[in-house]
Amino acid sequence: MPLRPIKIYARPALLLVYLVLGCTYLYRIRADHNWGDDFAFYLSQARSLTQHTVDQLIEYNLFCIKASSAEFFSPVLAPWGWPILLSGVYVFFGANIVAFKVLVILFFFLFLGMLYPLFKNKLNVVLLHFFILYLFASTYYFDHTTVVLSELPFLFFAALGLYLIDRYDGQSPTLRLMIVMGIVLSFATFIRTEGVLLFGALLAVQFRQALKNRVFTVGTWKRISIPYISAGIFTLLFISLFESGFISHVNHLKLVSAQTIAKSLERLFNGYGALFSVYLEQPLKSIVYGLFLFGFFSRFCRDLPISVFLMGLLAVFIIWPYHELRYLYLSFPFILYFTIQGLAGFSTYLFNGPVFAYSVAAVAGVIAVIGFSAHVGNFDRSTVTEGPYTVQSKEMFHYIREYTDSDAVVIFFRPRALTFFSERRSAMIFDHIENVISTGDYMVLANEKGSYFQIDPRTVDAYRQRFPTKLIEVFHNSQFTVFEIAKDG
Incomplete structure (x- = not known):
């Protein structure tokens, strides 16, 4: 078949695939969420901005951290970038x-769209669209x-920042470009603190330029300093408006x-293997890592900027004492990019062209x-994810909100979620029931969670047998039991 007709039909076919995938993402949306309460942490900050209650939220969060059994489970505040976007x-x-x-999905689509200008001069068009499609069809994302x-x-702002650094490196940058780049890099840092690594990428580019030119004129110093001046001014304005607690x-x-x-x-080794494919066995995993x-x-x-940024991320993940996929x-998008580059280089070296790379892709x-x-086919819109949006969770939160004092302290295994949904101070105490009694006014037990970040229900039953007037059951459904804690005197 002649090449020209293939090119004519390839673009609309590709757009159709992207459209179908995009609609699938939107179709998947349900009015629920899992119990991981980082999301409630962000939403509480977003709400506090709209209601001008940031000081109260800080008080609640400080209490939560100091009273909880886990010392390091939460910062006082999350970086403000994401809550600001959520507040809109x-x-x-x-x-x-x-x-x-919908906002999360929109940012993912914007990130995928940003990959095209970022990599269009680095990958040929076939491999570039495979790159984007592979991420689009990732069940993990x-x-x-x-x-x-x-x-x-964060991925969107990181990709945008790297694109601006790339433009800064490849041309005589305009004043507008340098100012905008400084702002974008700073705001990425206020989305996630890993954004500071983008400044490392910029510094690496500037260092290479300095080694190449070796002549420092006034224009050179302006080119070096203006992005940091822009970032510094934006940062000063930002921290003057928003309390810092994530440090x-x-x-x-x-x-x-x-x-x-x-x-x-x-x-890291096993995690990246899973992100490439759940079907990636050890020999194939080694080949993929070799291509990377x-x-x-x-x-x-x-x-260089992408390389330095990726190295920084990997260093952070190695040092950080916690791990979540x-x-x-x-x-992963940057690891995938270098893997595709390795595949393209291998194909060119052994087969004198990209055909082998195209076939593997x-x-x-x-x-x-x-x-x-297959993953989408197993999706059931009628189910509700176990978390704060089940009927039982809503009943429990409603009880706390309507039938407890506004200054009550409620012990719960997801305290930040309880604070968001019930607007009460909360703590996560799971070491000794005596600490629950001395700290809380109410205790909420998740009936089927055992000792998962809460006092084991069996321990609670034994305590109530010894002190029958201390813990008074005031609410119960199939998922939760709420006890009022009687105070002496």
Whole structure:
């Protein structure tokens, strides 16, 4: 078949695939959320902005951290970037979880769209669209759009920042470009603190330019300094308007050890293998990682800002003493990019052209789409994810909100969620029931959670047998039991 007709039909066919995938993301939206209460942390901050209750929220969060059994489970405040974006939705739609999920999906679509200008001069058009399609059809990113967290918005701002750095490096930058770049890089840092690594990418580019030119004129110093001046002014304005509490998260570094680093390396190896494909067995995993390393080192200088940013992310993930697969979502697109570059280089070296790379990409793309289709086929819109949006959870939150004093302290295994949904101070106490009695006015037990971040229900039953007037059951449904804690005197 002649090549020209293929090109004519390829673009609308590709657009149709993207449209179908996009509609599938929107179709997946349900008015629910899981129990991970980071999302409630962000939403509480967004609401506090719209209601001018930031000081009260800080008081609640400080109490939660000090009273809880887990010392390091939460910062006082999350970085303000994501709550600010959420607050715009809150103004128009209130606490509508569907509206927040639409915003998350929108940022994921914007990120995928940003990949085209960022990589269009680095990958040929076939591999570039495979790259975007593979991420679009990733079941991991698909599932991550069902939670209201900051990873996907951060990816958009990181990609935008890298694109601006790339333009800064490849031309005589305009004043507007340098000012906008400084603002974007700063705001990315206020979405997630990993955004500071973008400044490392910019610094690496500037250092290479300085080594190349070796002549420092007034124009050179302006080119170097203006992005940082712009970022500095924006940061000063930002922190003058918004309280900073996320710096307290650096306390977690006290937990870093040789054992945590070794565990992180193991989890990184297995985690990236899962993101490439659940079907990736050990021999194939080694080949894929080999292609990544080949692509990374062969393109390191040509893609310097992306390389430095990725190295920084990997260093953070290795050092950080906790691990969740969602952290790897920040770096996987760039690992995938270098893997594709390695595949293209290998194909050119052995087969004198991209045909082999196209073939491998096509097979991987078909597998990804089939896996995505099967994943979507198992989706049931009628179910509600276990979490704060089940009927039983809503009943419990309603009871707390309507039948407890506004200054009551409620002990619960997800305290930030209880604070958001019931507007009460809360703490997560799971070590000793005596601490629950002395700290709380009410205790909510999740009936089927056992000792998961709460006092085991069996311990509660034994305590009530010893002190029958101390814990008074005031509410019960199939998921929760609420006890009022009687105070002496």
